Amino acid sequence: MRYRKGAITLLALIGVALALPAMAAPEEAYRTFLGYDSRIAIWIIAELHLMFGAFVLGVPIFAVTIEIIGWKTKDPRYDKLAYEFTQLLSGAFGFTATLGGLLAFSLFGLYPKFMDYLSGVFHDVMYIYALLFFVESITLYLYYYLWHKMAKQKGLHILLGILLNVCGTVIMMVANSWASFMMSPVGIAKDTNQFIGSAWQAMNNPLWHPLNLHRFLGNVAFGGFVCGAYAAIRYLGAKTQEERAHYDWMGYIGNFCAVCGLIPLPFAGYYLGREVYSNSAVMGNNMMGGAFSWTFIIQAILIGGLFIGSNYYLWIGMHRIPGSERYTKYIKFIDIIIILCFAVWLTPHNLPLSAEEQISVGGQYHPTLKYLGLMSGKNAVVNFIILSTFLSFLLYRRANLGEGIPFSKQGAKSRWILLGIAAGLILILGSYSNYLFHLNPAALDLPADKAKYFKLPAILLLVQITAMLVAVAMTFMNRGKIGQMLYLGITIIDITFVLGVYGYIVMAVANPFLRNVAVTQWMTMMSSLVLVTTLDVFLFKGAPQVGEMTWGKMPSRSQYTLIFLCVFIVMLIGLMGFIRSGLRENWHIYGVMQDTSPGSWTPDNALMAKVVSACGLIFLSAVSFLFWLTSAAEKKAHKPDEGPAAHPKAAPPAHEKTARSRS
Amino acid sequence: MPKRRIPILAKVVGVVIGIYILIRFVIQPPLPFSLVFMYMSLTVVGVLVYVSIYDDVWNEFTLPIEEFFRGRSDRGAVWQGVRLIVLAMIPLFIGWGVYNKVKPSYNPPAEQRVVHPAPPFEVAGLNNPLRQRPEKYQDYIKLGSKIYFQNCFYCHGDRFDGEGHFAHGFNLPPANFMDAGTIAQLQESFVFWRVSTGGPGLPAESTPWNSAMPKWEDMLNTEERWAVVMYLYEQTGWKPRTWQ
Numbered sequence: 001m002r003y004r005k006g007a008i009t010l011l012a013l014i015g016v017a018l019a020l021p022a023m024a025a026p027e028e029a030y031r032t033f034l035g036y037d038s039r040i041a042i043w044i045i046a047e048l049h050l051m052f053g054a055f056v057l058g059v060p061i062f063a064v065t066i067e068i069i070g071w072k073t074k075d076p077r078y079d080k081l082a083y084e085f086t087q088l089l090s091g092a093f094g095f096t097a098t099l100g101g102l103l104a105f106s107l108f109g110l111y112p113k114f115m116d117y118l119s120g121v122f123h124d125v126m127y128i129y130a131l132l133f134f135v136e137s138i139t140l141y142l143y144y145y146l147w148h149k150m151a152k153q154k155g156l157h158i159l160l161g162i163l164l165n166v167c168g169t170v171i172m173m174v175a176n177s178w179a180s181f182m183m184s185p186v187g188i189a190k191d192t193n194q195f196i197g198s199a200w201q202a203m204n205n206p207l208w209h210p211l212n213l214h215r216f217l218g219n220v221a222f223g224g225f226v227c228g229a230y231a232a233i234r235y236l237g238a239k240t241q242e243e244r245a246h247y248d249w250m251g252y253i254g255n256f257c258a259v260c261g262l263i264p265l266p267f268a269g270y271y272l273g274r275e276v277y278s279n280s281a282v283m284g285n286n287m288m289g290g291a292f293s294w295t296f297i298i299q300a301i302l303i304g305g306l307f308i309g310s311n312y313y314l315w316i317g318m319h320r321i322p323g324s325e326r327y328t329k330y331i332k333f334i335d336i337i338i339i340l341c342f343a344v345w346l347t348p349h350n351l352p353l354s355a356e357e358q359i360s361v362g363g364q365y366h367p368t369l370k371y372l373g374l375m376s377g378k379n380a381v382v383n384f385i386i387l388s389t390f391l392s393f394l395l396y397r398r399a400n401l402g403e404g405i406p407f408s409k410q411g412a413k414s415r416w417i418l419l420g421i422a423a424g425l426i427l428i429l430g431s432y433s434n435y436l437f438h439l440n441p442a443a444l445d446l447p448a449d450k451a452k453y454f455k456l457p458a459i460l461l462l463v464q465i466t467a468m469l470v471a472v473a474m475t476f477m478n479r480g481k482i483g484q485m486l487y488l489g490i491t492i493i494d495i496t497f498v499l500g501v502y503g504y505i506v507m508a509v510a511n512p513f514l515r516n517v518a519v520t521q522w523m524t525m526m527s528s529l530v531l532v533t534t535l536d537v538f539l540f541k542g543a544p545q546v547g548e549m550t551w552g553k554m555p556s557r558s559q560y561t562l563i564f565l566c567v568f569i570v571m572l573i574g575l576m577g578f579i580r581s582g583l584r585e586n587w588h589i590y591g592v593m594q595d596t597s598p599g600s601w602t603p604d605n606a607l608m609a610k611v612v613s614a615c616g617l618i619f620l621s622a623v624s625f626l627f628w629l630t631s632a633a634e635k636k637a638h639k640p641d642e643g644p645a646a647h648p649k650a651a652p653p654a655h656e657k658t659a660r661s662r663s
Numbered sequence: 664m665p666k667r668r669i670p671i672l673a674k675v676v677g678v679v680i681g682i683y684i685l686i687r688f689v690i691q692p693p694l695p696f697s698l699v700f701m702y703m704s705l706t707v708v709g710v711l712v713y714v715s716i717y718d719d720v721w722n723e724f725t726l727p728i729e730e731f732f733r734g735r736s737d738r739g740a741v742w743q744g745v746r747l748i749v750l751a752m753i754p755l756f757i758g759w760g761v762y763n764k765v766k767p768s769y770n771p772p773a774e775q776r777v778v779h780p781a782p783p784f785e786v787a788g789l790n791n792p793l794r795q796r797p798e799k800y801q802d803y804i805k806l807g808s809k810i811y812f813q814n815c816f817y818c819h820g821d822r823f824d825g826e827g828h829f830a831h832g833f834n835l836p837p838a839n840f841m842d843a844g845t846i847a848q849l850q851e852s853f854v855f856w857r858v859s860t861g862g863p864g865l866p867a868e869s870t871p872w873n874s875a876m877p878k879w880e881d882m883l884n885t886e887e888r889w890a891v892v893m894y895l896y897e898q899t900g901w902k903p904r905t906w907q
Binding site: 155278281282283285286288290291293304308312315316318319328331332335336338339342343346347349350351352353354355356357358359360361362363364365366368370445446447459508509511512555557591 | 690692693694695696697698701702705708709712713715716717718721770776777778779780781782783784786787834836837843844847848850853868870871894902904905
């Protein structure tokens with residue numbers, strides 16, 4: 001009841017906020033926030049709104065996925081977990097809406113002239129936005145409150161969940177269009193700076209989709225890590241072994257979902273970065289080589305922490321698995337690889353130097369190490385890190401399993417599925433290879449004689465295809481494990497060592513082509529993830545378990561790792577928010593409407609660190625409060641009718657089923 | 664007889680020290696402090712991750728540390744003596760660090776100088792007007808060559824490698840145009856801007872050292888500046904960078 005009332009008030013609030021454009025008085029360009037710096041006020045409010053928004057958009061994606069898994073496997077424990085995730089949502093949704101309302105109020109109040117311009121462009125869309133918000137909140141509350149009532153109509157309930165996700169994603173896209181319009185405006189009359197385009201044109205600006213993709217994946221990672229931390233705290237405070245087992249499992253799933261979002265994120269980032277560059281070389285220069293280059297080193301540290309932390313958590317998780325001893329010897333190597341790769345990833349091209357060091361190094365760049373700082377090196381190691389993380393998952397998955405049914409005995413269905421997936425991958429790799437063979441250098445502004453540099457990546461794609469055929473053939477001959485390792489091995493050699501080195505040559509002689517090299521690396525890497533996972537599913541089909549998974553016996557440092565991951569992702573999202581918004585420098589709308597307020601200067605890194613930390617602290621405190629509320633409410637609700645006895649099988653499912661959820 | 668193993672703690676310390684020596688002394692020219700710090704932090708993280716995955720390894724690793732801090736009465740006088748000395752050194756070490764931190768120093772703080780800052784907004788859209796007239800290409804190259812050898816080669820060298828006569832007199836060495844990291848990765852408009860406004864035109868993030876690069880717009884006209892830029896690309900074989 002409390003939530004429903006809250007939601008209605010909030011919606012009213014948003015309605016008012018959206019009606020404000022009419023009330024704004026554009027004569028006055030800027031006002032102060034209760035006498036304080038209005039820019040910092042907006043910054044904090046917007047960042048908090050975004051953090052809650054990321055959570056509220058990310059969590060339903062995997063809540064519904066888990067619900068579907070529960071529905072398909074008829075395992076009530078998945079359903080319980082999905083419900084628990086949704087419980088966390090409903091509180092956070094209220095906060096998101098309040099902050100959204102506050103943000104709208106403050107924007108219209110503090111930046112009336114700018115908001116007048118922006119609502120002039122987007123006012124139609126703003127009403128649609130409000131409507132969508134309304135639909136979203138209704139679906140969320142229906143989804144949440146009718147969970148148990150609709151247990152019989154599961155299909156319909158899942159449909160509600162999907163609708164919720166669609167609404168959420170569209171809402172995010174609409175809001176993204178405003179933010180990306182401010183970075184890459186279109187439809188502007190050159191001489192008057194008046195907006196002459198249509199609202200759709202403005203929405204469909206060059207940075208819209210890159211931003212959509214990046215935020216979508218980021219939200220999944222964010223939601224996963226925050227839920228992981230929730231589970232960790234519940235685990236640490238758990239009183240019974242049964243509770244511990246449940247929260248151990250929840251933490252594992254949270255981390256798993258987060259990593260699924262994290263793996264494609266570097267490429268979404270690369271895509272966004274590329275588009276920022278193409279859209280404005282000034283902004284691009286500023287981002288990677290200029291005032292914001294330090295922030296990218298901080299970003300690299302945070303992302304490094306996320307990857308190392310989630311791998312570490314997985315490795316400790318091997319504790320749960322009888323039979324994992326067979327694989328422990330590999331962990332050392334994965335650890336070394338990941339650390340080495342991060343050393344490369346962190347090495348800046350342009351070094352922070354003291355005056356003496358500057359003289360002894362002989363310039364701004366170190367003569368040998370400068371290569372590690374270049375884009376090509378970074379692309380190579382990012383792929384390697386992702387493949388290593390994937391390998392950790394692979395080991396984790398098979399740690400508990402014995403030999404599966406030989407593939408030749410698995411029947412026609414398995415064969416067709418495998419062939420179908422392989423054919424699809426070959427088609428994708430093949431058509432890109434074909435594209436590279438026929439790529440016209442003029443399309444990249446390169447002279448015709450540079451076409452020879454396009455050959456190697458195209459040939460490597462053909463090598464990958466051959467390797468894939470071999471791997472599939474080996475699987476048919478019941479040698480699938482070797483086939484898997486063959487494909488993975490060739491992928492690593494191909495993208496990290498061959499293309500990684502080749503990238504330096506390309507950078508020197510045919511720079512624009514580096515983008516295609518990166519795409520080749522990425523496609524090869526993805527093909528490896530898909531093929532090896534598919535093979536793994538078939539290889540271990542019907543495999544007996546070496547022993548029962550022992551959930552709830554993790555050492556507490558693993559749980560602190562989950563909390564650490566949550567803190568890191570919160571700081572990361574805050575930092576990236578600063579970069580995205582700060583890139584506009586002293587422009588409200590880049591190149592069109594200048595920010596002439598006293599707070600128009602670009603904050604230095606010290607101020608950035610303070611404000612982002614403050615946002616992180618506020619967010620984490622608010623979320624802790626919400627989670628505490630949720631668990632308190634849950635205790636109250638569960639006591640009278642269902643004690644632990646009502647859930648005889650409340651422990652999480654055995655490994656078999658989590659394996660399925662991962663495939 | 665069971666094989667005597669090297670204790671984990673000793674292995675860990677060995678690995679960390681080994682890597683430190685490698686990073687600090689083997690790689691030349693010496694790495695700046697910021698990188699050494701970064702690599703060493705990563706090493707420590709990697710090693711700690713490794714020893715803390717399994718409980719038995721972790722316990723074996725932490726036990727000697729724990730015993731050291733708690734103290735053990737059953738150990739001999741040497742152990743006790745070493746323990747006291749090390750314990751006493753901890754506050755001394757911290758004190759030394761504090762002293763170093765507050766001691767006045769004439770070194771400017773470590774900075775990450777931005778070599779290629781964002782140019783002013785207007786610059787990004789510029790196109791080389793001389794390229795519109797391909798029929799006069801050779802004339803412009805000739806003009807560029809004249810400008811270069813009258814004005815630039817003292818610093819940037821007759822082989823375009825930044826090794827001109829005066830080069831070693833400047834901190835911030837003159838740019839080496841043959842290197843893939845200078846004009847090869849810049850747009851023509853950017854290079855034109857750098858030639859026009861020189862060191863004085865650099866924004867704050869490209870300090871703290873002042874660049875000796877002169878502000879050529881005071882001395883050369885627009886055509887001459889574009890011509891010398893074109894000449895640089897012609898001679899080095901690089902193509903100006905373009906953004907798709």
